[in-house]
Amino acid sequence: MNASHLLRVNLKRYFVVTVLLLPTAAVAIPCNTGLIGTASTCGISLLSAGSSDFHWQLANPYPTAPSGALINGSVVLPTLSFSPVFANVNAGSWMLNGPDSGWVVPSASFHTEFGGQYVYQTTFTGANPFGGRYSSDNELLGVFLNNTLLPGFPLNGPADSGNWTSFIIGSGLNTGSNTLDFVVRNRGVGGIDSNSTVTGFRAEFAAVPVPAAVWLLASGLLGLIGVTRCKIT
Incomplete structure (x- = not known):
């Protein structure tokens, strides 16, 4: 030989x-927004407009807080109640839905919402680090991992609903269940919370390779x- x-x-x-x-087990990370999925899968096809997103929720009643300081300036997420969030069409200034995610909004019938803070939450299992990207309208005020504010998380601005903002989360994760909360600020017309305008959130996630x-x-x-x-x- x-x-x-x-x-x-x-x-x-x-x-x-x-x-x-x-x-050989799949790495457990959050599911992209706006996709058809079951309890064990994230899905690969876009939900139809008005359908609830199985993997995401919205704090209810909303807005959760005024559009000023992040949830009263706290570094710990207050106790909130959550209800379904809905996939829907994208507003004119937003990136088009697909192919890997879609926008989610507070109501099944797409319409304007009052100004204030909207908390989008997802749960997942596993301590594997992951990265991702998101977009929101109007802007992101902060992100909580397991009810604790993530310091230094990259925040998008009022004019970024047509762009992605990238991030990586590598610490603070539990081997069991985790919760991830994105707090989106919707500024009413003229910056007045009692006025309404469209608002929404979109996110995509990917596993970070394990160096070991x-x-x-x-x-x-x-x-x-x-x-x-x-x-x-």
Whole structure:
């Protein structure tokens, strides 16, 4: 058996064993907004307008607080009650729905809402770090992970409903259940809360690769090449 053939055989065996040993369960991260899904899946198709989003909720009654300071300036999310949130058409200034997410809004029938703070919540299981991107109308005031405000989270501004804002969450996660709350400020026409205007929220998420798994594969591969060379010599 020549050297190149021996190396190919050993590489094939290594990759088969490695794949069998690596975790096969899907990484648990939040589901994108506006998709058809069940309790165990996030879904890949857009919900029809007016349909409730199984994986997201909205604090009710809304607005939760005036559009001024973030939930009274607290770093801990107050106790809130939640009800369904709805997928719907995008307003003219928003990014078009699809292909991987859609806008969610407070009401099944798309219309203007009073100014104030709207809290969008999702729950998920697992402590794996993840990244994502979001857009909101008018702006994001803050994000709470497990009821605690995330410091330094990138906040979009009043004119960003046509753009994505990216982020990464790598700490503060539980191995069990987690809650993630996005607090969106809807500024009424003229900045007056008693006036109404359209508001909505949209988000997409992706797993962050686990460095340990990459290192395991790389170090094992280097070791295998070294052993093969020893056998040849």
